[in-house]
Amino acid sequence: MRILSISFFLLVVFSCSTKKTEQQTQLVTPFSTSEIDAKVESIMGKMSMDEKLAQIQGIRPMEIMKDGKISLEKCREKIPNGIGHFSQFSSGLTMEPEELRDFVRSVQNYLMTETNSKIPAIFHEEAITGFATQGATTFPQQIGMGCSWNEELISKNTNTTRLNMRAAGATYALSPMLDISRTAHWERIEESYGEDSYLTSALGLAFVKGLQSNDLSNGVACTTKHFAGYGAQNNSPKELYEEYLKPHEVVIKLGGVKSVMPSYGKYKGMAVVANKEMLTSILRDKVGFNGVVVSDYGSIRLTYKGHKQAKSMVEAGAMALNAGTDIELSNGQCFPLLPEAIEKGLTTMAKVDDAVRRSLIMKARLGLLDENPQIGVDGDLDFDPPVNRELAYESACQSIVLLKNNGILPLKKDIKKVALVGPNAASVYGMLGDYTYQSMISFWWSTPFDANNPKLVPLSEGLEAKLGDDVTIQHERGCDWSAALESVIQPEMGDDRLSKLKMMSIKGVAQPDLENALKISKESDVIIAAVGENIYLVGEGRKRKGIRLPGEQEAFVEKLIATGKPVVLVIMGGRQQLVSKFEDKCAAIVQAWFPGEEGGNAIADILVGNVNPSAKLCVTYPSTEDKQEINYKNGYTKENKPQYPFGFGLSYTNYEYSDLVMGTSANVNDERIPLSFKVKNVGKVNGTEIVQLYVSPKSETSTLNKIQLEGFERVALKAGEEKTVTFKVSPQQFVQYKNDEWVIEPENFEFLVGASSTDIRLKSDLDLKGTKKVLKNGRSIFFSERN
Secondary structure: OOOHHHHHHHHHHHHHHHOOOOOOOOOOOOOOOOHHHHHHHHHHHHOHHHHHHHHHHEEOOHHHHHHHHHHHHHHHHHOOOOEEOOOOOOOOOOHHHHHHHHHHHHHHHHHHHHHHOOOOOOEEEEOOEEEEOOOOOOOOHHHHHHOOOOOHHHHHHHHHHHHHHHOOOOOOOOOOEOOOEEEOOOOOOHHHOHHHHHHHHHHHHHHHHHHHOOOOOOOOOOOOEEEEEOOOOOOHHHHHHHHHHHHHHHHHHHHOOOOEEOOOOEOEEEEHHHOOHHHHHHHHOOOOOOOHHHHHHHOOHHHHOOOOOOEEEEHHHHHHHHHHOOOOOOOOOOOOHHHHHOOOOOOOHHHHHHHHHHHHHHHOOOOOEEEEEEOOOOEEEEEHHHHHHHHHHHHHHOOEEEEOOOOOOOOOOOOOEEEEOOOOOOOOOOOOOOHHHHHHHHHHHHOOOOEEEOOOHHHHHHHHHHOOOOOOEEEEOOOOOOOOOOOOOOOOOOOOOHHHHOOOOOOOOOOHHHHHHHHHHHHHOOOEEEOOOOOOOEEEOEEEOOOOOOOOOHHHHHHHHOOOOOOOEEEHHHHHOOOOOOOOOOOEEEEEEOOOOOOOHHHHHHOOOOOOOOOOOOOOOOOOOOOOOOOOHHHOOOOOOEEEEEOOOOOOOOOEEEEEEEEEEEEOOOOOOEEEEEEOOOOOEEEEEEEEEEEEOOOOOOOOEEEEEEEEEEEEEEEEEEEEEEEEOHHHOEEEEEEOEEEOOOEEEEEEEEEOOOOOEEEEEEEEEEEOOEEEOOOOOOOOOEE
């Protein structure tokens, strides 16, 4: 249990050091030092071509295993010259923490004793919901954490992920995913922090700070992905620079991220992984990135096989290397052919050396090139100690959005009979997002997971614990997720495992009984209907025909409503799902997303009133199945009127805003523009309000967004309590990308303070004066300061 005490101590230290005021001055940090450079050059001077190529590619652990353990014979066959990365090394294995650590140590021992270069490998894994390995804490999916608007909590979560990964010997994460996602039809929206670049940037920076720590020698290197504009219909360079690049730019400039993953997509018709304009001109020259670019799995091969932009695998590897991609993942397919590419004049040895150099510098910064590198932590390991579970519970509570409530919630004391129905009522399959360990091993590797390792708490279990013996809970599924699991569409582009994918059916789930569900519903005081998606219906490689509740769930909900009993709809899943057909007939609607291991307890506590919901939407909730992207910044119209707007979320109390104080003018050269206002809890229940600051240009001809988020703060208020909130806005937050320049233009603005993007409580005009200001080195200030 030594790891538990270390975890708790570091969590406390990290929490105490967290500040509300964003650090604006930590711009791009050096990737190497003279000491590291000298060490790397010394190593490279002794390396053969085969040893160099080994450092810029990956391999999966299964390739050097036999009967579930390391095989030295296979190591000598597959990686005689060493290897750069072990790809997703734990999410396809079923090992206990100590067994996983010992496996990593055995592989590293082989590399450091039997290979000529003696260079350890980087073991990398997914980490958006925690360390993706058996037994590790499973936090809510990232879209849910986006609705928390809580940077400090996200940093605490990723700090625990850092401790778990380092304890196992892992040093690198293919996280966070910082794509701006503006359509619920995109199956990967669940991995994002939503549709807003400001919020995504702030939460992404918090993610990085917790996972990397202040020193990569004991931190886990983050990879910002997918660079850039993935999953979006972006045809505007202005929007690309101002919106889609921003989260990546923030974590690079302010968070010290040194690893970038290009997307599977294209930019100006060229595959991003082989796109020199994107990876060199934009990423390195304009953003100032000086770290490692790693390919998404199989994406270099797809330049030839999928995009058909390379004439051969040899040319595909050369194109990617020349564009700025340093390492080929998940395994070497094109980079092993680089000697042939050099012979044909398609690339150069200098390009190979640059990639190898960056790969080794990263290993040096992670401590892997130390004389005696620390691989894992000795002793018994606990990847889900009580302190982690408490964070998982708090995260779930803060990620669950109350969308509608006619007064039925919190459940009243006179309720004695509850009908708990729906496919997600007693199942753990609606609690787990994509890139959790459980989802990855079951979906990608067709291997069942243990719902007790870590313990997953379904809604049925949570309700039984919270309602107590005085309330009778009758449970019946009533309907399935879908009549037959919707087929997986194997896209032309994407993860190389899609071609081998086999769907694994959900086993051990009772057949639904519609008649019994309706019977117990009619006998109840209230119906709690847990509906939505599961891990097979949303995520990478999983497409649905639309965004309505899948299968027969819509019809099932309508039958429940027809009983005349109040229906509390609890929706789980990785995206917004349409409720417009029956929204007005439901007594309450709760958007729970994929809430993670403590989801059942968190939802139950919100339903019974032990927790006052505080989450607010990080995405617009659509009212139709229109596939057109929705972006609140363009303003809502009658044609795209949402069901619920960006920033919306209800509480069990009410808040009043007052006394906005700010100047009427400022100058483009000013450092900050201060403003303050008061917010008061006027209800009878303690709560937390997420106050939001928006800015809107007054001129109809302005080239700025019609409205855009420029500040937010979580304000905890006891019943009757009032607090003053202060923001200090930088003129740089109004910067625009025009004619290949970053410029701040004088303009008239309206500052808007509210509870959502449409629920504006306070307004004030500001005249930004001066002459157009050009930021020669690009933008460096991204956020408002807060007291």
